[in-house]
Amino acid sequence: xxxxxxxxxxxxxxxxxxxxxxxxxxxxxxxxxxxxxxxxxxxxxxxxxxxxxxxxxxxxxxxxxxxxxxxxxxxxxxxxxxxxxxxxxxxxxxxxxxxxxxxxxxxxxxxxxxxxxxxxxxxxxxxxxxxxxxxxxxxxxxxxxxxxxxxxxxxxxxxxxxxxxxxxxxxxxxxxxxxxxxxxxxxxxxxxxxxxxxxxxxxxxxxxxxxxxxxxxxxxxxxxxxxxxxxxxxxxxxxxxxxxxxxxxxxxxxxxxxxxxxxxxxxxxxxxxxxxxxxxxxxxxxxxxxxxxxxxxxxxxxxxxxxxxxxxxxxxxxxxxxxxxxxxxxxxxxxxxxxxxxxxxxxxxxxxxxxxxxxxxxxxxx
Numbered sequence: 001x002x003x004x005x006x007x008x009x010x011x012x013x014x015x016x017x018x019x020x021x022x023x024x025x026x027x028x029x030x031x032x033x034x035x036x037x038x039x040x041x042x043x044x045x046x047x048x049x050x051x052x053x054x055x056x057x058x059x060x061x062x063x064x065x066x067x068x069x070x071x072x073x074x075x076x077x078x079x080x081x082x083x084x085x086x087x088x089x090x091x092x093x094x095x096x097x098x099x100x101x102x103x104x105x106x107x108x109x110x111x112x113x114x115x116x117x118x119x120x121x122x123x124x125x126x127x128x129x130x131x132x133x134x135x136x137x138x139x140x141x142x143x144x145x146x147x148x149x150x151x152x153x154x155x156x157x158x159x160x161x162x163x164x165x166x167x168x169x170x171x172x173x174x175x176x177x178x179x180x181x182x183x184x185x186x187x188x189x190x191x192x193x194x195x196x197x198x199x200x201x202x203x204x205x206x207x208x209x210x211x212x213x214x215x216x217x218x219x220x221x222x223x224x225x226x227x228x229x230x231x232x233x234x235x236x237x238x239x240x241x242x243x244x245x246x247x248x249x250x251x252x253x254x255x256x257x258x259x260x261x262x263x264x265x266x267x268x269x270x271x272x273x274x275x276x277x278x279x280x281x282x283x284x285x286x287x288x289x290x291x292x293x294x295x296x297x298x299x300x301x302x303x304x305x306x307x308x309x310x311x312x313x314x315x316x317x318x319x320x321x322x323x324x325x326x327x328x329x330x331x332x333x334x335x336x337x338x339x340x341x342x343x344x345x346x347x348x349x350x351x352x353x354x355x356x357x358x359x360x361x362x363x364x365x366x
Contacts, residue, residue, distance in 0.1 A: 006032035007080035008041065009054055010072065030080055047082045048233060073240040077285065093286050095120040095127075096134050101290075103143060104259065107150060108170045111143055143170075146260065148184045150330075151177065153261070155193040157317065158327035158360070162189055207320045209298040214354065217292040220247065220281065221257060221274040235273050241287050242275050249278045256335040257292070269313060271335060292332050298324075300353040305346040309335070309353070316355060326357035 004013040006020075007030045013019060019027040020036030028036070035042055045053070051072045058068045076082050102119045103111055116139055117127040132138045137145070147169040154160045162174050171177040182188045220242065222234050242248045256271030283289045298320075302312050321328060338350040 004029055005079075006030075006035055008032070008035035008082075009050060010075060010079060035081075041081070047076050050082075051076060069236070073236050074244045092130050092134065094283060094288070095122055096131060097283075097288050099127075099131070099139075100135075100259070103146065107143075107147060108168050110170065111139070113139060144180070145184075147171070148181055149260075151181060151189065152185065152192060153328070155189055157321045165189075207300060207315055209300045209320070209355075211296065211298055211326075211357070214292065214295060214297050216294050218277050218280050218289070219255060219257065219274040219292060220277055220287050220289055221272045222287055238273055238275055238287065241285060242277070245281075247277045247281060248275070251278070252276055254337045256337070257290075258333040258335075261333055269310070269333075274334070290332075292334060295329060295331060295356055296326075296358065297354045298326060298357045300355070302351045302353060303347075304349060306341070306349065306351065309351060312353060316353070321357075324357075325360055327360050329356040329358040331356035 005011060006013060009032060011018075011032050011034075013029070013032060016027050018032055019029055020031040020033050021038060022028050023039030025038070030036070031041075051069060054072065055069050099116050099120050102116070113124050113128060116131075117124040120127050120131075122130065128138060131142075135142055151165045151169050154165055160168075162177065166172075166174050166177040169177065171180065178188055181192070185192055220238065222238050242252075253276040255274040255276060257274045258269050258271050261269055280291065281289050298316075300312060300316060302309055333356065334354050336352040336354065338352065339348070341349060
């Protein structure tokens, strides 16, 4: 007979004396006495905190806490206490991720609250509340910011007309766009286009990327919109999921994908940890699947600490792109991490930065 385990900490329950108790003191089989007494949990902790508490106990008793933590990141989400919370939270994150992708693909459309709520499969009232809680902005604010950053990005990186940018960004006219742009950035689009960025960019060190065609690449990722999650925790969860789901293969790559590259100089680009997989899969357990589409990329190699990558992006955005034969192509920017930061000095870290591009007019056949 298979031993029962506590549905909170995973401890094997060999005998009834180890069981927790309900509100009237009756033994219950779901939880151990350390986690559940008198009908309630003995401590209000997150799943991550519980894993760390258990890992300390394992280490104290001579076990391998590192291996235990990796195992528990796979096991704990299946336990009753955490599955109930994770199921609801995961569904919310999955729904909001679906909406974010929809907005990116329909930026010029009239994305009203009802439409977005339908995409999320949540009532408009609850969708508005959940969206703001997770993203930090309400849907209208988020869309407005995305549209204006799209315009600002194109003003600095290619020669698209303001009239066309207004259409692409969902504004009825150039005047409406100019008014909104000035309110957000403090200056009109025409001035913004010729004003040097507040990012102080040095021209020292010319960039010589290789231009190559990338074929469709399948990735899984966990969008880091959980404020309690650390970057390492996200990577651990992603790897645990990939191993548990048998998705890793010999050619799997550790990547970072940026789905919304900001133009605001004060805003740091955010990259979601990703793993490349061999075949398409379905999104589940808060892990999302996406395909990086086929296209032309400029590939830059960076040597050094990840924290210095921002400087490379400044040079790409405000020096290389304007002076090159290419415009930015509106698609996923991604990074490929070529060595392990856990065993490599940060000054020796190698990163390839893949920027989607398209030839400027007149250079299409060059």
